[in-house]
Amino acid sequence: MSFPNIYTHRKVAEAKAKxxxxxYKPSSSVLITPDNKDWFYICPAHLKDPGFCTPKIDQAAIEARKKRELEEEIERVKKEYEERQKQKKNKEKKKEEEAKGEAKSGDDKSKDDDKADEDKRQKVPEKTEPSRSGASTSPAAEEEEPRVFELKSTFYNRRLSKKRQAEIARRNFETMQDPKFFPSVPKGFP
Structure with a gap:
C-alpha cells in the first residue's frame, strides 16, 4: 500500500479542527494526497519548517496566474483609456456648444450645468472601479503560500508505516471474525 509523497494543503472549518x-495542538489545516489515500491534520507552522516538508512549486500555475493578471491589467487600462477619450470628446463638445451657446438663453445654460453635474456623479463610481480591481488582486496575494508539499523521507516513511500497521490490524480483525480461523471443538471422545 503505497501512495505518492505529494500532499496538498487544505483548510477545514474551525469546528472540525483536530x-x-x-x-497534538488543535489545527484546521490538513495535508492530503491527490488520491485521498492518506491525510492528516498539521499546524501551519510545521509547513514552514524545512525539516518537515518542502513546498513543490508549480511553475505552470504561476505563469498562468501571471498571464491572467496581466490580461486583467490590460483590460483595466483599456477601459480607463476609453473613458478618458470619452471625457475629452465631451469637453470638446461642451466648448463648441459654449461658443455657439453665447446666443442661448439662461435656461439652456442651466440645463447644460445639470448635465455636467450628472456627468460628475457618473464619474465617481468609475473612479472607485480600480479599487475594486485592487481588491480582486488581494486574494491572489493570499494564494502566494504554497499549497503542494513533499514530506521529508523520515516523515513520509512514518506515514507509510502507520498505514501499513492500520492495514495489518484491519486484516487481523477480519481474520479473527472468520469462524474457520479458530480450531473447532473436538466432537469425539478422547
Whole structure:
C-alpha cells in the first residue's frame, strides 16, 4: 500500500479542527494526497519548517496566474483609456456648444450645468472601479503560500508505516471474525 509523497494543503472549518499529527495542538489545516489515500491534520507552522516538508512549486500555475493578471491589467487600462477619450470628446463638445451657446438663453445654460453635474456623479463610481480591481488582486496575494508539499523521507516513511500497521490490524480483525480461523471443538471422545 503505497501512495505518492505529494500532499496538498487544505483548510477545514474551525469546528472540525483536530489535533496536529506532530504537536497534538488543535489545527484546521490538513495535508492530503491527490488520491485521498492518506491525510492528516498539521499546524501551519510545521509547513514552514524545512525539516518537515518542502513546498513543490508549480511553475505552470504561476505563469498562468501571471498571464491572467496581466490580461486583467490590460483590460483595466483599456477601459480607463476609453473613458478618458470619452471625457475629452465631451469637453470638446461642451466648448463648441459654449461658443455657439453665447446666443442661448439662461435656461439652456442651466440645463447644460445639470448635465455636467450628472456627468460628475457618473464619474465617481468609475473612479472607485480600480479599487475594486485592487481588491480582486488581494486574494491572489493570499494564494502566494504554497499549497503542494513533499514530506521529508523520515516523515513520509512514518506515514507509510502507520498505514501499513492500520492495514495489518484491519486484516487481523477480519481474520479473527472468520469462524474457520479458530480450531473447532473436538466432537469425539478422547
Amino acid at each position: 489535533s496536529c499529527d506532530i504537536c
